[in-house]
Amino acid sequence: xxxxxxxxxxxxxxxxxxxxxxxxxxxxxxxxxxxxxxxxxxxxxxxxxxxxxxxxxxxxxxxxxxxxxxxxxxxxxxxxxxxxxxxxxxxxxxxxxxxxxxxxxxxxxxxxxxxxxxxxxxxxxxxxxxxxxxxxxxxxxxxxxxxxxxxxxxxxxxxxxxxxxxxxxxxxxxxxxxxxxxxxxxxxxxxxxxxxxxxxxxxxxxxxxxxxxxxxxxxxxxxxxxxxxxxxxxxxxxxxxxxxxxxxxxxxxxxxxxxxxxxxxxxxxxxxxxxxxxxxxxxxxxxxxxxxxxxxxxxxxxxxxxxxxxxxxxxxxxxxxxxxxxxxxxxxxxxxxxxxxxxxxxxxxxxxxxxxxxxxxxxxxxxxxxxxxx
Numbered sequence: 001x002x003x004x005x006x007x008x009x010x011x012x013x014x015x016x017x018x019x020x021x022x023x024x025x026x027x028x029x030x031x032x033x034x035x036x037x038x039x040x041x042x043x044x045x046x047x048x049x050x051x052x053x054x055x056x057x058x059x060x061x062x063x064x065x066x067x068x069x070x071x072x073x074x075x076x077x078x079x080x081x082x083x084x085x086x087x088x089x090x091x092x093x094x095x096x097x098x099x100x101x102x103x104x105x106x107x108x109x110x111x112x113x114x115x116x117x118x119x120x121x122x123x124x125x126x127x128x129x130x131x132x133x134x135x136x137x138x139x140x141x142x143x144x145x146x147x148x149x150x151x152x153x154x155x156x157x158x159x160x161x162x163x164x165x166x167x168x169x170x171x172x173x174x175x176x177x178x179x180x181x182x183x184x185x186x187x188x189x190x191x192x193x194x195x196x197x198x199x200x201x202x203x204x205x206x207x208x209x210x211x212x213x214x215x216x217x218x219x220x221x222x223x224x225x226x227x228x229x230x231x232x233x234x235x236x237x238x239x240x241x242x243x244x245x246x247x248x249x250x251x252x253x254x255x256x257x258x259x260x261x262x263x264x265x266x267x268x269x270x271x272x273x274x275x276x277x278x279x280x281x282x283x284x285x286x287x288x289x290x291x292x293x294x295x296x297x298x299x300x301x302x303x304x305x306x307x308x309x310x311x312x313x314x315x316x317x318x319x320x321x322x323x324x325x326x327x328x329x330x331x332x333x334x335x336x337x338x339x340x341x342x343x344x345x346x347x348x349x350x351x352x353x354x355x356x357x358x359x360x361x362x363x364x365x366x367x368x369x370x371x372x373x374x
Contacts, residue, residue, distance in 0.1 A: 088288060091200045092295040093304075096249045101204075102211020106181075108136070108222045112163075116140075118174040122162070123181070123222065127208040130192040134183035135162055136222070137174035143225030145179040146232065146371040147213055149206060152182070153237030153260075153350075160188045165350065166236060169360065173234075176364045177372075179226050183209055198266055198283050198296050199238065203245040206233070210252050230254060230371040233307075234363065237320060237349065238262055241269060244328075247309070248301040255370035256307045257363050260317055260349050263324045264299030272320070302331055308338040310366040312359055314347025340366070 089095040104126035113120040118137045125132055139145055150170045162184055170180045185202045186194040195201050210231065217228025232255040235243030240261020247256050248264075263269050270282040287293070294300055309332055313325035322343065329341035342362060347355040 088292045088296065091198050092292075093245070093248055093298055093301045094295065096200070096203070096207070096245070097304075100211070101207045102215050103208070104212070106209070106212045106216060106222055109133075118171070121222075125183075125209055125212055127186065127205040128194070130186050130194045130205075132183055132186060132191045132205050132209075133162060133189075134181060134191075135167075135170075136182070137170055137180040138225055139174055139177050139179065141177075141225075143179070144218060144227035145177060145225055146230035146367070147217065147226050147228070148173050148178045148180050148232040148234055148367060148371075149209060149213075150180055150182045151206065151233065151235035151239030151242055152185075152188075153239050155188070157188050160184070162190070166239075169234065169236075169363075172360050173364070173367070176368075178232075178367065179223075181209065181213070199242060199269075200245070200296075202238075203242050203249070206242060206246050207250055210246075210250055214252060232256065232367050232371050234259070236260055245298045247307045248298040248304050251306045253307045255310070255367055257310045257312065257366065258325070258328070259312045259359070260314065260320050261311070261325060261328075262320055264297055264302070264328065266293055266297045268324065276319075299328075299331070302328075302337070303335055305332070305335075305337055308366075308370045309340075310363065311339065311341040312344065312362070313342075314344045314349065314351060314355070316346055317349045319349040 106123055106125040109122045109124055111119065111121050112135060118139045120135055120137050123134055123136045125134075150166055150173070152164050152166045155164055162182075166182065170182045174180050183205055184191045185205055186192060187196055187201075213223060213226060213231060214228045216223040217226035218224065231253055233243050233246060233253050234257040235241070236259040240258040241263060243256050243258055244261065244264040247253050262272070266283060270287075274280075274282040288296070311325050311329050313320075313322045315322050325341070325343075329339060332339040342359075344351060344355045344359065351359050
């Protein structure tokens with residue numbers, strides 16, 4: 001028999017089941033979760049868990065089985081080396097022809113002499129940064145007068161004087177109606193000293209003087225009475241060699257007198273100067289290459305000569321071989337250049353007496369024909 005305290009729970013369970021079966025099932029009621037804090041409290045922000053970034057394994061793209069073409073190597077252009085400058089260019093006939101001349105101006109420094117036929121003044125002019133001295137004979141009268149540049153030969157600079165041995169030739173031309181300029185050249189006092197390899201520096205002095213005559217001739221100033229369109233050159237010995245270089249470079253010379261002139265072949269000049277100095281000096285200490293010497297020597301450029309040429313040489317010249325003038329005469333004739341050639345029997349390097357007077361006469365006639373007739 002069941003005890004009382006054991007059947008009572010059974011009765012309650014039976015009643016609960018019966019009552020649940022007799023009523024409809026109620027709709028679920030929303031359950032409000034009441035805050036644990038009181039209504040007056042300001043709610044504290046709830047800490048929100050920041051999601052931790054999870055490292056995602058990103059697959060690294062692998063190269064496909066088709067290999068990428070290797071970049072084609074592009075040849076980097078190699079800079080061509082600059083050509084080595086020609087150390088002889090400034091001395092060559094082509095180099096001298098390519099450059100300009102005549103910067104600055106000729107100035108009168110003082111009056112040296114006044115004669116019944118001309119006035120002689122001391123002049124200066126610039127030549128590549130050097131100051132070159134000389135004298136100028138200007139005939140009496142208004143002009144314009146043709147211009148002749150008279151170039152002296154070699155005189156020891158230690159004894160040189162501006163009014164040197166060639167003064168008489170300059171004066172004779174001034175009396176004949178020519179404005180004459182007689183430069184001293186660089187390295188002959190009182191001109192400045194300067195480079196003179198192969199005697200090119202002296203030719204540059206003359207070319208600068210020609211440029212100044214062309215620029216200042218006929219203009220107000222010291223060359224107002226000069227006619228720049230009629231210009232001649234006269235050179236003795238060294239001055240004759242310089243004249244040859246000048247007339248192969250400049251077409252501004254209308255007539256040239258070469259008197260006992262040195263050669264236009266610098267190899268011959270070098271050997272001759274060695275002979276003069278007993279082997280002490282020549283035109284160079286170390287010979288330039290043969291091809292360079294050819295480009296420096298005006299004898300190889302006679303085809304460029306535009307001036308009429310008058311050649312004079314004494315057959316007893318012991319300083320400069322007369323054969324050099326004979327050779328030059330023949331070369332110019334072969335090129336159909338206007339040239340006249342004279343040999344003076346019994347005359348030395350610098351003429352004397354009747355031979356000298358005949359020479360002066362012929363020179364005057366030549367310049368009259370070439371510089372005054374036109």
